[in-house]
Amino acid sequence: MSYMRKPKIVHPGLKKNALGLTRRDYEGAMSTLCAGCGHDSITAGIIQACFELSVEPHRVAKVSGIGCSSKTPAYFLSASHGFNAVHGRMPAVATGANAANPDLYYIGVSGDGDSLSIGLGQFCHAMRRNLDMLYIIENNGVYGLTKGQFSASADVGTKAKKGETNEQPPIDPVLTALALGSTFVARSFSGDKEQLVPLIKAGLKHKGFALIDVLSPCVTFNDHEDSTKSYAFTRQHYHPALEADFVQPADEIMADYDAGAAIEIDLHDGSRIMLRKTAPDYDAQNRGLAFAYIKDKLRLGEYLTGLLFVDEDGRDMHAVNQTVSQPLNSLDWDAVCPGSSAMPGILSRYS
Amino acid sequence: MSKPQAAERINDFVIKLANVNGTGSASANSLLMKSIFRMGVPVVGKNFFPSNIQGLPTWYEIRLSRDGHISRSGDVDIMVAMNAETYGRDLAEVSPGGVLIYDSTWPRSQELIREDVTILGMPLAKMCNENFDGVRGRILMKNVAYVGALVALLNIELDIIKDLLSETFSSKPRLAEANMKAIQLGYDYALEHFQCPLPLRVSRMDKTAGHIMIDGNSAAALGCLYAGATVGAWYPITPSTSLMDAFRTFCDQYRTDEETGERRFCVVQAEDELAAIGMVLGANWMGARAFTPTSGPGVSLMSEFIGYGYYAEVPAVIFDVQRVGPSTGMPTRTQQCDILLAAYCSHGDTRHPVLFPADPHECFEMAVKAFDLAERLQTPVFVLSDLDIGMNDWMCPKLEWDDAYRWDRGKVLGREELEKMDHFWRYHDADGDGIPYRTLPGVHPRGAYFTRGSGHNARGAYTEDSDEYREVMDRLTRKFATAAELVPGPVTIGNGRSDAAVLSVGSCDGAVREALSILSAEGVNLSYMRVRAFPFSAEVQAFLDRHERVFVVEQNRDAQLRTLLIAETRVDPGKLVPVLHYDGLPIGSDCVVGAIREAMATGAAA
Ligand SMILES: Cc1ncc(C[n+]2csc(CCOP(=O)(O)OP(=O)(O)O)c2C)c(N)n1
Ligand code: SF4
Ligand SMILES: [Mg+2]
Numbered sequence: 001m002s003y004m005r006k007p008k009i010v011h012p013g014l015k016k017n018a019l020g021l022t023r024r025d026y027e028g029a030m031s032t033l034c035a036g037c038g039h040d041s042i043t044a045g046i047i048q049a050c051f052e053l054s055v056e057p058h059r060v061a062k063v064s065g066i067g068c069s070s071k072t073p074a075y076f077l078s079a080s081h082g083f084n085a086v087h088g089r090m091p092a093v094a095t096g097a098n099a100a101n102p103d104l105y106y107i108g109v110s111g112d113g114d115s116l117s118i119g120l121g122q123f124c125h126a127m128r129r130n131l132d133m134l135y136i137i138e139n140n141g142v143y144g145l146t147k148g149q150f151s152a153s154a155d156v157g158t159k160a161k162k163g164e165t166n167e168q169p170p171i172d173p174v175l176t177a178l179a180l181g182s183t184f185v186a187r188s189f190s191g192d193k194e195q196l197v198p199l200i201k202a203g204l205k206h207k208g209f210a211l212i213d214v215l216s217p218c219v220t221f222n223d224h225e226d227s228t229k230s231y232a233f234t235r236q237h238y239h240p241a242l243e244a245d246f247v248q249p250a251d252e253i254m255a256d257y258d259a260g261a262a263i264e265i266d267l268h269d270g271s272r273i274m275l276r277k278t279a280p281d282y283d284a285q286n287r288g289l290a291f292a293y294i295k296d297k298l299r300l301g302e303y304l305t306g307l308l309f310v311d312e313d314g315r316d317m318h319a320v321n322q323t324v325s326q327p328l329n330s331l332d333w334d335a336v337c338p339g340s341s342a343m344p345g346i347l348s349r350y351s
Numbered sequence: 352m353s354k355p356q357a358a359e360r361i362n363d364f365v366i367k368l369a370n371v372n373g374t375g376s377a378s379a380n381s382l383l384m385k386s387i388f389r390m391g392v393p394v395v396g397k398n399f400f401p402s403n404i405q406g407l408p409t410w411y412e413i414r415l416s417r418d419g420h421i422s423r424s425g426d427v428d429i430m431v432a433m434n435a436e437t438y439g440r441d442l443a444e445v446s447p448g449g450v451l452i453y454d455s456t457w458p459r460s461q462e463l464i465r466e467d468v469t470i471l472g473m474p475l476a477k478m479c480n481e482n483f484d485g486v487r488g489r490i491l492m493k494n495v496a497y498v499g500a501l502v503a504l505l506n507i508e509l510d511i512i513k514d515l516l517s518e519t520f521s522s523k524p525r526l527a528e529a530n531m532k533a534i535q536l537g538y539d540y541a542l543e544h545f546q547c548p549l550p551l552r553v554s555r556m557d558k559t560a561g562h563i564m565i566d567g568n569s570a571a572a573l574g575c576l577y578a579g580a581t582v583g584a585w586y587p588i589t590p591s592t593s594l595m596d597a598f599r600t601f602c603d604q605y606r607t608d609e610e611t612g613e614r615r616f617c618v619v620q621a622e623d624e625l626a627a628i629g630m631v632l633g634a635n636w637m638g639a640r641a642f643t644p645t646s647g648p649g650v651s652l653m654s655e656f657i658g659y660g661y662y663a664e665v666p667a668v669i670f671d672v673q674r675v676g677p678s679t680g681m682p683t684r685t686q687q688c689d690i691l692l693a694a695y696c697s698h699g700d701t702r703h704p705v706l707f708p709a710d711p712h713e714c715f716e717m718a719v720k721a722f723d724l725a726e727r728l729q730t731p732v733f734v735l736s737d738l739d740i741g742m743n744d745w746m747c748p749k750l751e752w753d754d755a756y757r758w759d760r761g762k763v764l765g766r767e768e769l770e771k772m773d774h775f776w777r778y779h780d781a782d783g784d785g786i787p788y789r790t791l792p793g794v795h796p797r798g799a800y801f802t803r804g805s806g807h808n809a810r811g812a813y814t815e816d817s818d819e820y821r822e823v824m825d826r827l828t829r830k831f832a833t834a835a836e837l838v839p840g841p842v843t844i845g846n847g848r849s850d851a852a853v854l855s856v857g858s859c860d861g862a863v864r865e866a867l868s869i870l871s872a873e874g875v876n877l878s879y880m881r882v883r884a885f886p887f888s889a890e891v892q893a894f895l896d897r898h899e900r901v902f903v904v905e906q907n908r909d910a911q912l913r914t915l916l917i918a919e920t921r922v923d924p925g926k927l928v929p930v931l932h933y934d935g936l937p938i939g940s941d942c943v944v945g946a947i948r949e950a951m952a953t954g955a956a957a
Contacts, residue, residue: 029812058796063633074801074813081792082801083636085629086655092584092621092629097792099582099617099630100639104793122629125622317619324613328581329639329791333757335615336579338605340752346573346601347749350563 018054026051028075033068038190038216038231039138043075045193046107046136049200050077053248060105061097065090065119068145069111069138069216077107088119091126094133095317101327102318105204106133113143116152116171123173127182127209129317134203134210137173138190140218141229148221159226172298173213174308178291183314184210185290187305189238190217191231198273199307201246207268208314215303237303241282241293244307247272265310275307284309358448359550362392362417364428366501369441370494371434373405379494380411381744382515383501388564388746389511391556393419395861396564396744397937402589402682408437417556421710421745421861423939428551431497433475439463450504450549452497471545473500478536483529492533499537506548508555509538563749567740568644570711571670572597573750574718575642576605579758580668582641583618584630586649589682590738591672594644624649628656628667635666636802638763638791640722642668647676647689650696657731658697659804661827664778664787666725666761669693670718670734672741675935684935685738687857690911693733694885700824704834705733705885709860710740712747713883719756720839726761728834729789737906739858739937762788769795777811778823785830831886838884841891847878849897851951854880855904856912859938863904866943875951877902882912887919895922902947904930906938 014022026047031040050060057079064070066087073082085093094108115123115137126135141154150158153173154166177185184206188196196214203210215234217223223230228237249270263275263284275284282304283289290309297304324331338346366383370376377398384396395414401407414424432441432453438460445451447467453459455472464470475496479489502512512534520527541547572594575583585595599618606615621627627643634641645653650671660667675681676688693705704724706717717734725732762782769775769790777800778787787809790798800811808819809826845867855863860881867879880894895901895916903913910929917924930946932938 058799059793061637061792062801079796079799081636081790081799082803083633084801084803084805085632086659086804089625089629089656092626093633093636095619095621095626096582096584096630096633096635096641097637098633099584099619100634100637100641101793121622122626125626129619318617321617322612322614323617324608324615328615328617329634329637331579331581331615333579336581336606337577340754342605343750343752347563350565350569 041190065114067111091122112153183208241304372409495533496537499534500541503541567714568594571714582634591644624652628653644670660731667731673737723759835886865940
């Protein structure tokens with residue numbers, strides 16, 4: 001029962017962040033997902049990233065659709081407002097919310113069913129608008145909540161638990177995002193916190209749409225042999241193209257970067273992403289080359305992970321709209337109502 | 352040839368202009384209407400246009416009514432037949448003693464002659480070809496030239512036309528000049544060849560002072576501007592598109608910083624209506640006033656989210672500018688066919704406040720009201736306009752704004768209040784009116800809660816517990832009862848007999864009022880109630896109780912308002928006599944008079 005809150009016992013020895021908050025202050029209600037579900041590891045990653053970034057919890061807005069994955073915003077940041085929308089429509093809610101107040105951090109959590117089938121259109125259009133948000137797809141290749149049907153991310157040849165083989169080609173969120181102009185595209189694995197947490201931090205700080213496609217095995221319906229979204233398969237076939245470290249403005253750059261081997265990307269608030277290539281010929285700032293490289297590797301059955309593409313110079317929805325910097329939801333009455341004095345001028349064209 | 356000599360009729364006749372769409376006739380026709388309006392004569396303009404961009408028949412009807420009637424009369428006294436394809440039916444439509452004007456550049460078929468109609472031919476195409484360059488310009492100017500002829504035939508003041516043209520083309524003097532030249536061409540031709548003025552003609556009155564000519568969509572957009580709406584999301588659909596167009600135009604002027612170009616609004620053209628309503632809910636969740644204009648097909652798509660808004664209690668304002676259904680229906684024709692859709696939109700037990708404006712003036716007022724209600728009641732609110740109100744120019748009293756007005760943001764807990772509380776329960780009925788308190792994201796950690804469409808209890812937590820579920824649902828019922836006290840009440844006219852009365856809604860108003868005055872002249876005095884909102888207030892029940900028989904006049908096939916009254920009041924269904932008009936054209940008084948006369952003659956109540 002998710003409304004039975006865990007009592008928050010704060011041990012005096014618990015580590016505190018810059019706001020004086022502990023990791024527990026970033027937790028949510030107890031998860032009701034299956035034990036071992038990949039989604040819970042992503043929840044833990046979000047909690048850790050927000051704690052380490054010292055984000056004020058109430059300055060985060062959590063949005064999601066419907067699915068096991070979309071339930072998870074209840075399990076982190078209980079001091080943040082959340083909006084659990086209808087199936088596949090979280091991007092629209094995020095768009096409207098962001099239109100009204102872009103000053104919050106937006107964390108969107110979705111599933112492969114939620115984003116790639118019923119919500120594919122909204123997912124695409126949010127990227128097209130370069131909506132300033134972090135968008136996590138907790139990708140397990142199935143509809144968990146409706147008990148294991150193939151989703152649109154299921155690979156050709158992958159087998160369902162009951163033996164059926166998927167024959168339809170998948171929609172790859174990463175390639176889709178690259179093709180549609182997303183300004184931050186990453187792939188990761190729920191079991192790889194080392195990689196995931198810096199990506200979440202960088203995605204939160206990125207100005208614009210940040211997609212992280214996180215392979216997140218469904219232990220109940222899609223973790224068997226012959227599944228390409230199982231823990232075992234993932235460990236074998238998912239390889240980092242480069243490693244990304246997130247560096248806060250205050251932090252010193254760690255010493256162990258070989259000069260020349262690391263690429264530094266400055267983010268809008270002064271923080272930085274340090275990219276270390278593991279694939280020497282990979283270029284995460286060239287959309288076309290990145291697309292071709294990822295696609296080539298996919299053909300060989302290899303899934304590249306890490307921060308696969310980033311462009312900090314994209315204009316987000318508000319830049320295009322030229323919206324005032326003060327959030328629209330906080331404008332004063334006088335700033336929005338033209339008053340009776342404007343009426344004669346307005347009506348002159350109707351007389 | 353002897354024609355029946357038309358009796359002199361001043362300021363009380365109908366002009367119909369038959370054109371091909373895409374030829375620019377709309378601006379010529381509105382110039383004509385505006386000029387009559389400026390002569391102080393009440394006018395009604397109705398545009399009957401096809402769902403097409405170019406090449407299909409289109410009509411514009413202008414009724415001059417010195418008595419100020421605002422619906423269609425059903426007659427045509429002067430026809431300007433510019434479309435060869437519809438010439439036959441256009442001629443047939445002219446009332447005996449009427450006048451038809453046509454382009455005599457090409458000969459017309461000898462079969463198409465009527466002895467009882469005065470037919471005036473003028474070589475419009477030829478005249479324009481001789482005087483203007485370019486194909487497009489010549490086509491456009493033909494329309495302006497027939498307006499010039501009508502100015503002479505109807506005795507409209509030429510100076511008024513000059514003023515209107517220079518106002519319209521203030522930044523394009525060359526266009527103003529060309530238009531004036533075309534007016535003069537038509538004017539001179541008419542003076543020279545026809546007997547001017549006609550017995551049907553215009554004469555100055557002072558009945559339009561203090562009035563404007565405005566369409567309901569522009570008026571509604573103005574309401575959104577004045578109500579402080581900052582976020583608009585939409586997907587284009589006739590007949591609602593011009594509402595968002597107007598909102599943007601107003602915002603460009605009144606919400607854009609002149610120096611920096613920064614905008615105090617954000618309009619998002621969504622990928623579809625599902626997204627549009629999602630954006631509206633998202634923005635309202637954040638505490639901005641947000642709205643979406645749409646029409647029936649859009650509401651059908653939005654219905655899942657509208658149910659969400661009802662259950663999770665998120666404000667939203669939805670303008671449904673109704674068009675003819677079912678399905679794609681007739682997109683450029685009018686109906687009131689979404690009454691039930693709006694009232695009960697979405698699966699599960701859902702009910703929504705619906706406002707029914709009758710004219711552009713009410714579109715303005717109710718737009719403002721809708722935002723107040725949506726935030727006060729924390730729920731989606733519909734403004735149910737229609738194509739007739741939304742897209743036609745109506746004469747109505749000047750819109751006024753009271754600077755003392757302040758927006759009602761409803762029960763929103765701010766930072767200080769939250770600071771003092773030890774807990775916040777989102778769906779708790781603290782005041783007993785069914786309306787809980789809400790908080791906005793980003794304000795205070797104590798205000799945080801998870802907005803969800805799944806089962807939740809009074810504290811805002813997920814539940815599958817029967818009692819907890821029912822507690823919330825029953826409170827929503829109480830909230831709807833509160834809504835009945837807050838929505839605009841009905842308008843009631845007359846203290847007529849108790850055996851029969853008329854009840855109607857929205858754009859039927861003009862036709863019903865005219866019908867009542869006709870019936871009254873025949874000695875049948877009926878009271879009239881126009882409902883202005885759902886849920887129905889106590890006055891509606893009282894009116895139904897007071898009368899033995901109530902004619903329910905509405906523009907749809909299935910008597911949707913009647914169904915809603917039966918479902919939501921204690922009225923005996925046998926009392927409610929449906930009077931229905933659903934051919935897609937705006938209802939006229941003839942339909943109402945006919946139905947009531949017949950029923951009164953045969954019915955027990957006569
Ligand atoms: C309109 C609508 N259709 C169908 C459903 C049923 N449904 C709930 S979750 C879901 C699939 C979720 O799959 P995914 O997004 O991959 O999430 P997962 O459970 O795998 O994390 C479906 C089809 C629904 N809630 N709403
Ligand atoms: S069904 Fe699958 S996705 Fe859903 S909670 Fe269980 S393991 Fe996770
Ligand atoms: Mg899934």
